[in-house]
Amino acid sequence: MQNRRDWLKSMIALGATMPLATVLAQELMAAPVSKAERIHGITSPLEKHLIRLGSNENPYGPSEKARKAIIESIVEGNRYAHGMARELRDFIAEKEGVAPEYVLMGAGSSELLCLAGMTVGLEGGAVLSAYPTFRLLMDYAAKFNARWDKVNLDANLTHDLEAMASAVKSDTKMIFVVNPNNPTGTVLNADKLKSYCIEMAKKAVVFVDEAYIEFLEPSERRSMIELVKEGRNVIVSRTFSKIYGLAGMRVGYLIAKPDILKNMGERQVWGNSNQAGIAAAKASYGDEEFMSFTRKKNAEARAHLFKYLDSKKLPYGKSQANVVLFPAPKDGKYILEQTEKKGFQIRVWDYDDKEWCRVSIGTLEEMKKFTKAFDEVIA
Numbered sequence: 001m002q003n004r005r006d007w008l009k010s011m012i013a014l015g016a017t018m019p020l021a022t023v024l025a026q027e028l029m030a031a032p033v034s035k036a037e038r039i040h041g042i043t044s045p046l047e048k049h050l051i052r053l054g055s056n057e058n059p060y061g062p063s064e065k066a067r068k069a070i071i072e073s074i075v076e077g078n079r080y081a082h083g084m085a086r087e088l089r090d091f092i093a094e095k096e097g098v099a100p101e102y103v104l105m106g107a108g109s110s111e112l113l114c115l116a117g118m119t120v121g122l123e124g125g126a127v128l129s130a131y132p133t134f135r136l137l138m139d140y141a142a143k144f145n146a147r148w149d150k151v152n153l154d155a156n157l158t159h160d161l162e163a164m165a166s167a168v169k170s171d172t173k174m175i176f177v178v179n180p181n182n183p184t185g186t187v188l189n190a191d192k193l194k195s196y197c198i199e200m201a202k203k204a205v206v207f208v209d210e211a212y213i214e215f216l217e218p219s220e221r222r223s224m225i226e227l228v229k230e231g232r233n234v235i236v237s238r239t240f241s242k243i244y245g246l247a248g249m250r251v252g253y254l255i256a257k258p259d260i261l262k263n264m265g266e267r268q269v270w271g272n273s274n275q276a277g278i279a280a281a282k283a284s285y286g287d288e289e290f291m292s293f294t295r296k297k298n299a300e301a302r303a304h305l306f307k308y309l310d311s312k313k314l315p316y317g318k319s320q321a322n323v324v325l326f327p328a329p330k331d332g333k334y335i336l337e338q339t340e341k342k343g344f345q346i347r348v349w350d351y352d353d354k355e356w357c358r359v360s361i362g363t364l365e366e367m368k369k370f371t372k373a374f375d376e377v378i379a
């Protein structure tokens with residue numbers, strides 16, 4: 001009998017990429033990122049009624065506008081959503097200042113990261129990224145036999161762009177940069193990132209994942225979409241899952257030149273959009289009032305966690321998003337077990353021969369409960 005791995009391999013050999021997309025995405029999104037998680041397992045927060053500090057979700061969403069739009073969209077629930085999906089794509093294209101062919105919509109940005117990873121694998125070559133970072137694209141590429149070259153973050157837990165420039169090889173086909181990064185929330189200097197992208201895009205496609213960019217104040221925010229408009233080999237991904245609080249609605253998009261998007265679009269599963277998600281995304285896009293509310297609340301709750309970590313003399317990446325990474329003060333498996341017993345879901349990562357705790361920012365009340373519980377765990 002074929003085991004799962006053989007089955008995956010034979011599917012790849014047959015070029016049957018569509019059914020694979022769903023199976024692999026599920027497998028990889030829930031994949032452990034440390035030995036501690038492999039032993040302990042990843043508990044569903046729903047099953048044990050845990051406070052969710054494990055997936056960088058927005059505890060305040062969806063916004064009122066999005067909720068209203070979702071309810072109003074219900075009457076269209078009997079209709080296929082492709083017409084509406086096209087309208088949303090055109091709407092986003094107009095807002096981002098590009099032609100509609102520059103936009104590829106997905107069921108969350110995960111779907112698009114998977115398509116990008118799959119494309120590198122199927123077309124041959126390697127993908128380069130910092131480590132640790134959001135690994136779905138590279139894990140997906142690796143399933144399709146691409147090599148993943150990793151470059152450690154610097155001492156401030158920020159992307160080391162110089163080292164990432166030196167690590168480019170002749171077969172590097174894609175360079176993946178997450179800004180702000182997950183799991184650290186750290187942000188790159190926009191000018192440095194821009195110069196890096198311009199230079200690297202001469203050698204490979206640079207994929208900039210901007211899932212958390214709206215956590216920066218509008219005056220500090222600089223998207224690399226400007227490089228796409230200049231005609232460079234850059235892909236930018238965005239999602240409605242984070243600041244807009246629509247993770248369960250599954251809407252994300254890529255902005256890139258049509259020749260870059262073509263192969264990814266052709267490998268996409270048909271019928272991946274839904275009326276409620278489209279309505280919620282359209283009602284949410286650019287809602288500065290809700291974004292600024294979330295940013296303010298998130299900053300207060302994050303400051304509480306920073307203060308706690310400072311009091312324990314635990315170093316951490318200077319997160320500007322809704323996630324913080326710090327060295328695990330005790331055995332990672334023990335921390336996972338004990339924080340879960342006290343009602344919280346967090347993540348433990350392996351990096352640089354050490355264990356690290358990754359904690360998403362919940363409400364201030366949740367963070368107060370969490371720091372109290374965590375303090376008891378590590379006492």
Ligand SMILES: Cc1ncc(COP(=O)(O)O)c(C=O)c1O
Pocket residue numbers: 055056107108109110111134178181182209211212238239240241247251252
């Ligand atoms: C950096 C980054 N990119 C993409 C995603 C995927 O999000 P979604 O598929 O909900 O758009 C995540 C989710 O945590 C993320 O952290």
